[in-house]
Amino acid sequence: MLYLDRNENLFGAAPECVDILHNADAAMLGTYSRDFLRGVKSTLSETLAQQLEIPERNILLSYGSEDMLKQTVHCYLSAGETMMIPQYSWWYYKSVADECGGTVAEYPLQCDQQSFSYDVKKIVSAIRSVKPQLLLIASPNNPTGNSLSLDELKIILNESPGARVVVDEAYFGFSNESSELLPQLTRQFPHLAILRTFSKLYALAGMRIGYACVGEQYEKLITYSARYLGYNTLSEQLALAALRNKEYYKHVGSLIAEERSRYYEFFDALDSCTAYRSNANFILVKIPSEAMVPLGEHLQSAGIAVKFYSTGMLASHIRITIGTTAENSQLLQVLQTFFTRQLITDSPLRR
């Protein structure tokens, strides 16, 4: 089965990460790290702090950004309180708010012909009326693929002093626009937290490692998330190797951008489909509702999985993870056969 449904980075981790796995020292299996005695959480948090130019205290480590999100929401959302999330977003946001007895309020996303975007004015007016405890922004957002610029984020931060603003940047590094400086905003805006992961760009999803950069209003989370006996030593070594190989990941990011364009080209040629522009390693595509079931069957028989959305406003949309060049060619070929057949048989897909 070819899995193009989970937004994994199928180009794989940097070769140095693979070398580390092959040459791992078995002695590390039985020991804790001693980093806490040096007054830091780990070598990884230290390295990230140096690279991002923020204090080590404000870098938190976690088992992926799912874990960090859960800790953050559990720390700051109590029963009856509200977290604001994008109208179309990762299902987990609502689920984790539910765990705390909190509610979610959705703020709208703008959609024009070929792209989604954040409507900063509407977000600001929603903050004023809802007064949420937590405001969650995903940049890029899953599944719509759109991001928020640094200037737009600053406007929102200036308008939301009463809320904690959490930016889920799981898909950072796939767009041309760099968000390298984003973590430094946590100095200026103590109510900002940025969640990042090694799962996506760095292709280490199986190692479950992520981090957050948080401002000083996250004091409770800083203490709550600290692990005095350290973190997963092997995951940390792989993450450190990934950080040493930024050129490799830059290259992978540009390959993924090229591959994304192949899908745009394919879907743009079909009047019945819309491929939304994305800054991530996936794209959202609107297809005719009558194609959902037959396309699902067609892909199933070809051994390819993509994500199908069947409810709400995204009904009749699919999300495709951008795979390697060969994997994308395989899927595009299968899609070509499907849509050509639909056109020849003069189905309702013909518009």
Ligand SMILES: Cc1ncc(COP(=O)(O)O)c(C=O)c1O
């Ligand atoms: C928007 C978003 N945030 C966070 C995650 C979680 O990533 P991880 O826990 O692997 O860091 C995902 C996973 O697909 C995601 O789509």
